[in-house]
Amino acid sequence: MPGVTIKGLTKRYGDVAAVEGLSLEVQPSELVSLLGPSGCGKTTTLRLVAGFLRPEAGEIWVGERCLSSPTGVVPPERRRMAMIFQSYALWPHMTVAQNVAYGLRLKAGVSKTEREARVKDMLRVVQLGGYESRYPGELSGGQQQRVAVARALVVEPEILLLDEPLSNLDANLREEMRFEIRRLHATFAITTLYVTHDQGEAMVISDRVAVLYRGRVVQVGTAEDLFQRPRTRFVAEFIGKTNLVDGVAVEPGVVARGSLRLRVAVTGLKPGAPVAVSIRPHEIILVTGDRATPPGHNVLTGVVQRTSYLGDAVDYQVRVNESDVTLRVTAPTSIRLRPGVGMRLAVAPEACVPLIEPEEGRP
């Protein structure tokens, strides 16, 4: 099972670059999501990998084969890939079995009996045994989705491409299909590129997530990496909720804003440089009365401005006294504070993540 290497890929539509110098390495059998807002170039990237588009610059390699470069593109039918589309793209004039068998009919060396057996097996894997002679128009959205999955997997592709495959399903089904895709990936271990704009989906499904912004990969990592160690402002804000404090580095490990001083997770900052610090709302601990703050934490004081009860947690908006900063804090429901109440806030230095490239990727 080969991996995919994308080097400096660029694709323009007129004067607008949809993808600009995008590089990405996908390990064999890895499932990598391309995550980003609409217009970030994720679908264009997928279509470039599939061979529907020719890049203006850059190369796409699968294993030892160079499939796309500005001088030549191996057509989609010779790339040994399979793709699952947002619209499912099932052929309405063919039965479920005919849809699934299509790719096998085009493969040399697959006999009719073998073909029928493999189609039957695959339909059983996606839990659609017995639906062979139905037409796509007679199936529900979730079932059509499963047919599309079966049609792509039955040919045993080297690379599997998915273009927002769950966005047409309702919320419950979407949740279920996330685990289904994960299960199928564990079974078949096909190198997979998965395009989505839904960060929750990307985090559940993928081994690693590549966050795309304006045609580039701004950060690649596991869900945990991206959430706990975002490198840019864009990633910090796009993956989960966060507080951003714009300040200036005063020591290699301290960022200041007004009289607010935050010890941060790294110590390599250049004093004098502007730095944005990302603090997740649930990393901030509210300390009331004269209770002790956890040792080693940054301690600030503040006043509650607004509270919202969310059922499993309470969301506070806290005005910090040391500076003109307002922080969002997610606290357990065991502490309830009213607006106007003063308290202390404790934040571990490890939870204060300086954004290394605050300018790049600024929305």
Next chain:
Amino acid sequence: MGAGLAAVLAYIVNRRILPGHQLLAFLALAPVVIPGVVLAVALFVAYTRPPLVLYGSIWILFVAYLTKEMPVGYAQSDATFKGVHPELEEAGRVLGAGRLRVLGEITAPLARSGVIATWCFVFIGVIRELSASIILFTPNTKVISVVIFDLKEEGQFGAIAVLGLFMLAMTFAAVVVMQTLLGRDFIGAKE
């Protein structure tokens, strides 16, 4: 023939296969603004002299009809191909089918009923055409509409009634035959 050409044109334009496809679309639709009589006179002038002398043969009528009905056929086919989602073709490509194979096994079956409808529209338009025919006909290539026009000048309403009925029956029969023979929609074809 007209429907076929219109379908090919619409496919090319819709899938942007050739550079300049927008010009092609414009050319296909342009005849709609030209009155039949003007078109006929233009064709008459163009094809009564070398290099291409078509006047006097059935072919000048063929060219006239093809031109005149092209906008109708093109608009119909365009709608048909817009209805076939490009992802349906792309799904075939990724699974290993070349462009032609996809055209034959996926696009053509899905566009079939639309192309048949196009043919019906073009056929009906041609059968009843008078304004161009009346300028381009010769004694050997007198079409029914022209004959009816002549008979009316002579006041032979009985004969006109017979021919009119015949035209009606022919059009009707042709459309019915096309619809039943080729236009059978498969179950579940509509999502």
